[in-house]
């Protein structure tokens with residue numbers, strides 16, 4: 190590619206980013222009270238096939254909602270190499286229950302064995318921020334580069350850092366529109382949807398894990414404790430950095 194072609198490509202990218210940002214900020218106001226179905230219908234209408242649903246395979250609530258708007262939607266799973274067998278099993282069950290969706294397994298550039306070789310074993314103990322950066326943040330960013338919007342299951346009740354999550358937002362870090370269709374849902378609304386629609390759920394939830402991440406960084410919270418207290422238990426870390434400070 191010549192220098193002129195490079196400059197033209199950079200300019201086209203910058204123009205697309207500015208266009209998406211303006212769209213996100215307008216939708217943030219217009220859809221501030223939208224319900225999940227309305228938010229997802231807008232996403233499908235606006236972005237065609239160029240959007241993806243992030244799923245941590247704790248349950249299939251968000252996927253079930255998304256396929257109602259777009260039956261062949263893409264579903265993003267961050268395959269960190271550190272998941273519980275039950276989480277991988279839930280991903281595979283999703284593929285069976287929703288055969289029309291396309292599951293995109295986003296992987297780090299290095300396997301766990303290669304990471305151990307380069308960074309030393311158990312990086313998650315010594316420097317979990319770096320481990321999350323290598324195994325979650327980078328693969329997410331690389332995968333999202335092929336889309337114009339992504340959909341997450343972030344809810345305002347998850348954590349104080351998520352209390353002001355809008356339904357539609359601009360994701361400056363990844364340079365695309367971010368849609369949070371169930372941001373306003375309470376735990377009761379979430380559980381009602383799960384029960385009423387018989388939604389697939391990771392079996393670890395029934396075993397006492399209300400917030401499931403990678404196996405080395407997920408413990409059962411103590412009775413009555415914050416549901417997310419089992420994530421990176423004993424460390425100051427509470428988020429992966431996927432949501433400008435958050436990860437489902």
Ligand code: SF4
Nearest residue numbers: 313317320321403406
């Ligand atoms: S949650 Fe733990 S194991 Fe998973 S990427 Fe982050 S630090 Fe590594």
